[in-house]
Amino acid sequence: MVEWTEQERSIITGIFANLSYEEIGPKALVRCLIVYPWTQRYFSSFGNLYNAEAIRGNPNVAAHGIKVLHGLDRAVKNMDNIKATYAELSVLHSEKLHVDPDNFRLLADCLTIEIAAKLGTAFTADTQAAFQKFLAVVVSALGRQYH
C-alpha cells in the first residue's frame, strides 16, 4: 500500500484543482510524440503526425491529450487505492491497445515537464517529489495487469 503524507496529498490535489486540462493535456501528449517519436506507433489512425507542426495542429492529438489527463482524475480521487482503481484501464492498455508500458513513464515525464513549465518556481523540489511519486504509482498501476 502506498503511504501518502498530508503534504503530498495536498500537493497532488492542489495541482489538479488548478490545472487547465485543455492546455496541459494536449501539450503533454504533443511533447511525448515529438520527444519520443516511437510513441507515434499507437496513433496511426490520428492522421498527419509527419512533423512537429502537424502534431501540434492535429485535433485528434489535442482531444486525446485532454482525455488522458482526465484519466488521472480517478487516481487523484482514489489515492489510497490507485492499483485497484486502474485495474480495468491496465487490462485495456494491455489487451486491447497493446501499449508497451514503458510508454506510460515517457508520457509521465513529459507531463512533469509541462507542469514544471506552467508552475515555474512554484514547482519546488517537494512538489516535484510528490508529483513524480504520484505518477510513478499511476504508471505502476497501469502496467500491473499485463501478462
Added chain:
Amino acid sequence: MTSLSAKDKDTVKTFWSTVSGKAEDMGADVLSRMLVVYPQTKTYFSHWKDLSPSSAQVKKHGKTIMAGVGEAVAKMDDLTAGLLNLSQLHAFTLKVDPANFKIISHNLLVVFAITFPKEFTAEVHVSMDKFLARVAYALSEKYR
C-alpha cells in the same frame, strides 16, 4: 544510441547560449532538487554537512556541474575525447553509478522547463535529451 544530427547540435548550442547566463542558479536548483526528489543520490554526499538548496557546498557543486555541461556543449563534436578526464574522474575516483546520469539529466530538463518555459519547446527538449544521453555515454566510457 542515436547520434546527434547537425540540427540537434545547432539546437543545443543555441539553447545553451540562451541559458548559460543563469547556469549557476540552475545548477544549484538541479542538484538540490535531485537530492530531494531522488534521496538515494544523497549517498554520494555523505561528507557534506548541509544538503539544503541554500548550502554553500550545494551551490558550488551545482556551478561545477553546469560548467561540465558547458564543456560538453563546446566539445560536442567528439564527446568521448573531450570528456575523457571527466569520465576517468567519475569512474575511478567518484565511482558514481551511471544510472544516476539519467537522474541528473531529468532534473536538468525540469529546471530548463521551469527557468525557460517558452524556449524549452518540445523540439529543444528532444535535442537536449539526446545530447545529455550522449554526455552520459561519454562519461561512462572509462567505467569498465
